[in-house]
Amino acid sequence: MSLKRRVALHTVIPTANEMINIERRNKYLAAKLKATTERDLIRELIASLTTKHEVTQYPIHMTYTWHRKNKRTDPSNVAWGTKYVEDALQRAGVLRNDGPREIASITHQYVYGADENYVEVEWCSEPT
Numbered sequence: 001m002s003l004k005r006r007v008a009l010h011t012v013i014p015t016a017n018e019m020i021n022i023e024r025r026n027k028y029l030a031a032k033l034k035a036t037t038e039r040d041l042i043r044e045l046i047a048s049l050t051t052k053h054e055v056t057q058y059p060i061h062m063t064y065t066w067h068r069k070n071k072r073t074d075p076s077n078v079a080w081g082t083k084y085v086e087d088a089l090q091r092a093g094v095l096r097n098d099g100p101r102e103i104a105s106i107t108h109q110y111v112y113g114a115d116e117n118y119v120e121v122e123w124c125s126e127p128t
Helices: 016-024 027-048 073-091
Strands: 004-009 060-068 103-112 120-124
Touching: 004 027, 016 027, 016 073, 027 073, 060 073, 073 103, 073 120
Parallel strands: 060 103
Antiparallel strands: 004 120, 060 120
16 A cells, blocks of 8 residues: 655744754854754644654655745755755654665755745655
């Protein structure tokens, strides 16, 4: 049986450039921002997943659909947020780990013209 789950996350996830600029100013502030972002993502994941959705079939394939207001930020800069999401999925008990044994592939898609920046994350046991 194929596993397939999708969740939309509206937590503000810093881009690579934002984190680099913060870290250059204050490494402790950067660590705090990462922790805060991860905490907010975990809360949102727990609220969004109405039943327990722990992944039991590995490896999985992940698709990130980044909804952006505009094209001002490079796609790779936005995709930096992947690490925050995967760490939050792991800490929320959805993934056992975020290594190559657990995640076989990651795909990124970008949709522009959204009212707000957010990401839809889909994970499934078979490639789409």
